[in-house]
Amino acid sequence: MEKVALEHVRNIGIMAHIDAGKTTTTERILYYTGRVHRMGEVHDGAATMDWMDQEKERGITITSAATTCFWNGHRINIIDTPGHVDFTVEVERSLRVLDGAIAVFCAVGGVEPQSETVWRQADRYRVPRIAFVNKMDRTGADFYNVLNMMKERLGANPAPIVLPIGAGDLYTGLVDLVNMRAILYVDEYGRHFEYSDIPNDMQEEAEKWRRQLLEEIASYDEHLMDKYLAGVTITGEEFKLAIRKACIDGTLVPTLCGAAFKNKGVQRLLDAVVDYLPSPSEVGAVLGYDVVSRKPVEREPTDDAPFSALAFKIMTDPYVGRLTFFRVYSGQVKTGDFILNANTGKRERVGRL
Structure with missing residues (x-):
């Protein structure tokens, strides 16, 4: 794109x-x-x-x-x-x-x-x-x-x-x-x-x-x-x-x-x-919480900041499989990166983007 x-x-x-x-x-x-x-x-x-x-x-x-x-x-x-x-x-x-x-x-x-x-x-x-x-x-x-x-x-x-x-x-x-x-x-x-x-x-x-x-x-x-x-x-x-x-x-x-x-x-x-x-x-910056300490953390909308995003929709496509729509608030992500799921506390690998 x-x-x-x-x-x-x-x-x-x-x-x-x-x-x-x-x-x-x-x-x-x-x-x-x-x-x-x-x-x-x-x-x-x-x-x-x-x-x-x-x-x-x-x-x-x-x-x-x-x-x-x-x-x-x-x-x-x-x-x-x-x-x-x-x-x-x-x-x-x-x-x-x-x-x-x-x-x-x-x-x-x-x-x-x-x-x-x-x-x-x-x-x-x-x-x-x-x-x-x-x-x-x-x-x-x-x-x-x-x-x-x-x-x-x-x-x-x-x-x-x-x-x-x-x-x-x-x-x-x-x-x-x-x-x-x-x-x-x-x-x-x-x-x-x-x-x-x-x-x-x-x-x-x-x-x-x-x-x-x-x-x-x-x-x-x-x-x-x-x-x-x-x-x-x-x-x-x-x-x-x-x-x-x-x-x-x-x-x-x-x-x-x-x-x-x-x-x-x-x-x-x-x-x-x-x-x-x-x-x-x-x-401007978005407010979230550190997964470990639970302390408030702000993320600025810049490429240099740590990656943070919110998944807001899951859709199942008959040809592609499960798709996750997410809004990136800071940082960058690419195919193959590992990201932390704040709900489960587990690392997940990013598939196709």
């Missing part, structure tokens, strides 16, 4: 209530990053991340599946978690090893009970999040209602970084509040888009929301606040850096929208993963 600097790595999960379009969103991400060359659909049992027969039959994700893709020079390790309430424990295991997450909401249904459950699980592990309001092409889609539901039911602080242009059958694009431009889809299925000026009938609304966003992030960035109070123009790059800082601190949730089934908003979502979610080096 291509070696990428640690600051260009994103370990993320995709979490949502059932039927929010989480697996479809994941499939579009894999397609646009070149990981797959055919878009798998949930309804025909061809979703890449739904690997169990039961998942293909029911059209839901039961276990957490993991994969890797690349976007703009960054490696994105993705875990697609279950959305059904019966598999909450599987979500809990996955959230422990994430550096960031995408929370997917339905633009029609908004925040559902299982959304609240997984959100509070992410709160427990202090996972920075961005939100994606999906299904903007559906009748009854309401981006602004979902924002209000996030505030009221999740206690979240959603910060829209895009606004939808239209909704339902009239959903035709986005207003990018960071760069103050419109993104218009030029075909029905959103594969192609072009940048344009913000429509006249949305100019005032866009300026209002950008001003609110600026006031919000300026309160977390002293330098930005000084520029804002002095009336100095703030660049898109300065916006991004301030939003990133506030997102990683957990003080706000950058929020986007789109229609994954029609490929709309997915590329912008990938940009947001790279721009706003943290790398392992930004998350």
Whole structure:
């Protein structure tokens, strides 16, 4: 696998209530990053991340599946978690090893009970999040209602970084509040888009929301606040850096929208993963315990530190055998190395990686 600097790595999960379009969103991400060359659909049992027969039959994700893709020079390790309430424990295991997450909401249904459950699980592990309001092409889609539901039911602080242009059958694009431009889809299925000026009938609304966003992030960035109070123009790059800082601190949730089934908003979502979610080096040291002394030990996320990892999933493959998914927190490991299993106290040899 291509070696990428640690600051260009994103370990993320995709979490949502059932039927929010989480697996479809994941499939579009894999397609646009070149990981797959055919878009798998949930309804025909061809979703890449739904690997169990039961998942293909029911059209839901039961276990957490993991994969890797690349976007703009960054490696994105993705875990697609279950959305059904019966598999909450599987979500809990996955959230422990994430550096960031995408929370997917339905633009029609908004925040559902299982959304609240997984959100509070992410709160427990202090996972920075961005939100994606999906299904903007559906009748009854309401981006602004979902924002209000996030505030009221999740206690979240959603910060829209895009606004939808239209909704339902009239959903035709986005207003990018960071760069103050419109993104218009030029075909029905959103594969192609072009940048344009913000429509006249949305100019005032866009300026209002950008001003609110600026006031919000300026309160977390002293330098930005000084520029804002002095009336100095703030660049898109300065916006991004301030939003990133506030997102990683957990003080706000950058929020986007789109229609994954029609490929709309997915590329912008990938940009947001790279721009706003943290790398392992930004998350910092992880706390564990020495197997012998039981004393607390910190491990820094560097190649030079002793190896430490957490196994979060076991999967049996009919051709390969038992596979162990583990998150490396420090150091390096290669095929043939011996590592200590903290549960059993025994050394185990690493097989194929």
